[in-house]
Structure formats: structure tokens, C-alpha cells
Amino acid sequence: MYFAISAKLRDAGHDITVIERDPPGATYGWGVVYWDDLLDALYRNDRESAQRIRAASSLWQEQIVTMRGTEAAYLGGYGYSVNRAPMLEILSERARSLGVKVEHERAVEELSEVADADLVVVADGANSKIRQHHHEEFGTETTQGGNPYIWLGTDHVFDMFTFDFEETPQGWVWCHAYPSSSGISTFIVECQEKTWRALGLDRLGSDESMRLLEEIFARTLRGGSLISQSRGKPASWQRFTQVYNQTWRYGNAVLIGDAAHTTHFTIGSGTRLAMIDAIMLAQMLFEYDSPTKALKEFDEQGHSALRTAQAAARTSMAWFENLDYYTDRNAVEFCYAMAGRHGGQPPWQYQWHLIAQNTAVRKVLRLLSTGRRFYLARRRGEPLRR
Template sequence: MKIVCIGAGPAGLYLAISAKLRDADNDITVIERDPPGATYGWGVVYWDDLLDTLYLNDRESAERIRAASTLWQEQVVSLRGTEHAYISGYGYSMNRAPLLEILADRAAMLGVDIQYERAVEDLSEFSDADLIVVADGANSRTRQQYAYEFGTEVSQGRNPYLWLGTDRVFDKFTFDFEETPQGWIWFHAYPSSAGISTFIVECKEETWYGLGLDQLGADESMRLLEDIFDTPLAGHSLISSSRGKPASWHRFTQVYNETWRHDNVILIGDAAHTTHFTLGSGTRLAISDAVVLAQKLLEREQVATALKEFDLEGHAALRVAQTSARTSMAWFENADRYTDRNAVDFCYAMSSRNSLQPPWRYQQHVLTQHPAARKALRLVNNASRWVQARKRGESRRP
């Protein structure tokens, strides 16, 4: 089968890997507009469910991804840098650039032809392809050309956000909410590589304008944000430049497509659907799309049948995640409604934002704020993590 994949992000590269592993005779080309290593953003976050998928599908790349990842334990939520509350659990994070490098290396090893710095203007140049996979992100130019056929709906979230790095290493997934005369502003931070953490700043539009962040240059914005977050940064610096370009403010792009298929063209990853970054599911969903589509192509004789099943089953499976993501985004767009509470109650409101909770859950949350309870939960989580790692055959590591 001749497959052309547009976009060398996690979705496109992992589709190429997965399809090659299932049939080495597949002729697969991945086409990327940008040069190697050019990527927006700093780190990505994931959990055990993604590692389970990676190890089951391709142990070679899974081992490299796990080795390049950082384990963090607990989430801490801070109000004004002085009040703190905690959420039990653990997760993993890594820089986006090495993730793409690992996937590109693995794809090339399997015989995938990756062509960088090549823009796709018209799909007619791939008339000999059996399948065209569109995986060029939320702002997909290819999808935009066929917006009517896919039934594309794109909308923007209200809150401006800025994706930064910092040389302050956070050992926990950290949220900090600070009050300014112009309103509340906060960050989400987590370790993403040795000596560097990802640092995402978010606020309401009114606060953004009030602080003048719509007018300030990159250096001035960094100085202002370092002053606002002086306490949690503990004297460390923010880093704006990623791959030579300063970070810019965005509003989250919500992408919905009535269908992901048109003729022999299929959308996957963020080109097909997006989930708000506060849910931390984008990479997992992109990888899942790739694996499921590759398996459908193997199991079905007709490409059209494989694409139809992938489309129908994928939409059904994604419904809960997208609903949860919209709810999460809406909560953060109205976070200041909860800031009159103490840190423990504020943290509970944030942690339960995606679903209704039984009354006893709040009491449990209060109990788990005590140091002894937190220590016990960390021991339980460590044991659970060890069992999960052994089950998937993960090499022994901290």
C-alpha cells in the first residue's frame, strides 16, 4: 500500500511506524513543511495508559521515550504563592523535540521516507497514493482546503495563554494562581527535561489587556511575568525562545470535524480533533489514532472500509474526552469565581471540574492534605507504578 502522511508530528510519525510494523511492504512517505527539530511548545505530559500503548505497539521507540521522560509525583495547587493544597497521583513528561526525534529515527529505521521542508499545496500531486493521512495539526492547511467535505468547525477559547520554559525545576505538576490589580493570572508547570520545566501562563482576556500583555514585547513580557510569579519561581528565569523564536500568545483552538474521511483522505490527531491542554490528552489521542488506523488498515481488505470504521468508532470513543476537555477549559475560563475559597477548597473545585463527585470525595480530599496521608499515598502510587511497569515489560529504572 502506498501511504502519504502530511505532517511529522506524533500522529503522523507514529502512524508511519505502526503501519510499517504491520506490513513492511507498505510504501510510506511523511511530508513536513518545517525543518527537522522545528516544533512549537516545550513539554508534553502523559500517563501509564500511553506507556501501555507504546510498549504493546513498538517496544523499541517506547524504551527510548520512557528513558527521555521525567517522572513527577503529586500535583500542587497554590493560591497567591502562600496557600497550598495537593492532589495525589503521578505522571510523566518530556520535551516535545526529543519525542519527535525518537519517532522520526524509528520511522526512518523501518524504511519510512521523511521529507522535511516540503509544503503540500495540492493533494492532486499524490494521485497515485492509496491513502493520504492528514496529520498536520490543529491549524491544518490541508483540512482547511476541504473544510466543507469534512464538516469542519473551528472555534477559539477565551483565555490567552503563553507556552514558556523556565530553569526552575518543578518536581511536582504545579499550578499557581496570583492576584494582580488587573485580575488573576496563573501558570501550569511541570519538569520536561534535565534542568528545564515547561511553564504555561494563562489568564482571562480582561487581565491580559489590563496588564498590557497585548502590547509588550517578548523581553518586557518575561520581566513582568517573572515579577508576578517571583515567589514560585524562587529567583529563576522564564525562557521565551524555543528553537530560536520567541513564544507568542495564543487562544486554544477547538477543532471538530463531522467526519474525518473524504475519498482516500483521513484526518488524525489534532487535525481531526483537539482537547484542551488542561486535560493533557493530546499526545495520547494522537498516538491512539495512529495505532487504531494502522490496525484497521491491516484487518480490512478495502481501504474505504478501514477508514469508515476508524471514523465511526473514533468519533464514538472520543465523545467523552472532548466533553471533558470543554468542561475543563470552561472551568479555567471562570477560575476567578473560585478564588475566594481557601487553597484546599479551591484545589477540590479544580480537581473535580470534569465530573460530579459523591459527598465523601470531599472528605477524602481534606484527609489527603495531611503529610502522613500524602506520604502513604506516594508509597501506594510507587507500588502501583512498579506493578504497571513490570506488566508492560518496562526496563527497570527509577
């Protein structure tokens, strides 16, 4: 959808049809997180949809890491989160206003079904059927992560990005939680395979699983409930699919987003990278007269730009899969290890981390972050919001 917007803005003469397998407004999952770098890119590319996405987003400030419900540590910074459903609605309305045709409830699983198209942009996710049919041509490699996880919602509203690590007799279970829309937060639960099976989560039904998880995270939820139903069906446990393709192009088809590449949800970059793909591909098609040349440049530059993010994502996933190595530490030291999971940190960084746990210092850092946020918002011409 965002590629269609981006391509139409560059050349209104394009005849673009978005084929969507789901009904209007339907989307899996809850919220997605992003930061100022994506907002900057969205404002440069299409101010109209960027303003609406930001208006539909929630702001979270600071990150808190709790262990056993009794210990806490903090990390600075801020970010934004937006629920998938309103984001999809914004993009759909914007695309239609630019003359893009949108066909819902039509699944395409083979390129021959759209043989009359000059260009086919394949954005059907990590389990892309089209990519699977042509895995040899794309050079597809997929691997499964070790930790089971489940993507839930909750009616408890968080104001910080929250990591809560709870120790049960069967092992550690943790959540990644953040606000995603008014009155609703995203709540991702993760644990190791052995813990998942020992708790019976591989056998329990949806209602029983929710009750067990509400019990485990009772202190974090503070009386709130977990929400499993999304699109009329309960959420299911998954294992993260790592997708790598040697090339993103085959004939007149090109992969973008999760169909082309995935990054583990613990670095919060999936949506950002997909939208950057859309902008880059639209720009390449605008700059080059030959679509073949445009796809070649997109493929090469995209792979090059993605290496760092994918390496960080693999490292982050591995850190959480080996969590037991770090759980004998107190919350402050554990939090520091988690923050440094992408690579080495200079020796002074730990001392600064200790200082930043002080309440007065945290207040100052929060004020500085607010000032930076207002500056960046003003620079991109965004209406100021709290």
C-alpha cells in the same frame, strides 16, 4: 510519524513517505504529559520506540495548587513528561529504521500535491491547511477559547505538577508547570482576556512580557528564568482552537491528531489521543482489505471513543475561563473544585480530599503510587526507573 511506524510494523510492504514542513529536529512547544495508559499502548504497539520515549521522560509525583504564594493544597497521582524535540527524534529514527522515507522542509497544503498516493494521512495540526481547503467535505467546526495563554519554558525544575494562581491588581494570572527534560520545565501561563489587556500583555514585547511574568511568578520560579525562544523565535500568546469534524475522511484522505480533533491543554490528552489515532488507523488498515472500509471504521470508532475526552476538555476549558467564581475560597477548597471540574463527585470525596492534605497521609499515598508505578512497569516489561 507514529502512524508510519505502526503501519510498517503491521505490513513492511507498505511504501510510506512522511512529508514534514519543518527542518529535522524542529518542533514547537516544550514538553507533553502522559500517563501509564499511553505507555501501556506504546509498549504493546512498538516496544523499541516506547522504551526510548520512557527513558527520555521525566517523572512527576503529586500535584500542588498554590494561591497567592501563601496557600497550598495537594492532589495525588503521578505522570510522565517528555520534551517534544527528543520525542520527535526518537520517532524519526525509528521510522527510518523501518524503511519509512522522511522528507523535511516540504509543505503540502492541498491534496492535489500528493495525488499519486493511495492514502493520505493528514496530520498538520489544529490549523491544518488541507482541512481548511476541504472544510465543507469534512464538516469542520472551529471555535476559539476565551483565555489567552502562552507556552513557555523555564530553567527552574519542578518535581510536581504545579498550578500557581497569582492575584494581581488587574486580575488573576496562573500557570501550569511540569518538568519536561533535564534542567528544563514547561511553564504555561493563562489568564482571562480582561486581565491580559489590563496588564498590557497584548501590547508588550517578548522581553518585557517575560520580565513581567517572572515578577508575577517570582515565588514559584524561585529565581529561575522564563524561556520564550523556541525554534529561534519568541513564543506568542494564543487562544485555544477547538476543532470538530463531522467526518475525518474525504476520498483517500484521512485526518488524525489535532487536524481531526483538539482537546484543551488543561486535560493533557492531545499527544495521547494523536498516538492512539495512529495505532487505531494502522490496525484498521491491517484488518480490512478495503482501505475505504478501514477509513470508515476508523472514522466511526474514533468519533465514538473521543466523545468523553472532548466533553471533559470543553468542561475543563470553561472552568478556567470562569475562574473568578472560585477564587474567594481557600486553597484546599479551590483545589477540590478544580479537581472536580469534569463532573460531580460523591459526598465522601471531599472528606477524603481533606484527609489527603495531611503530610503523613500524603507520604503513604506517594508510596502506594510508587508501588503501583513499579507494578505497571514490571507488567509491561519496562526496566525499573525512579
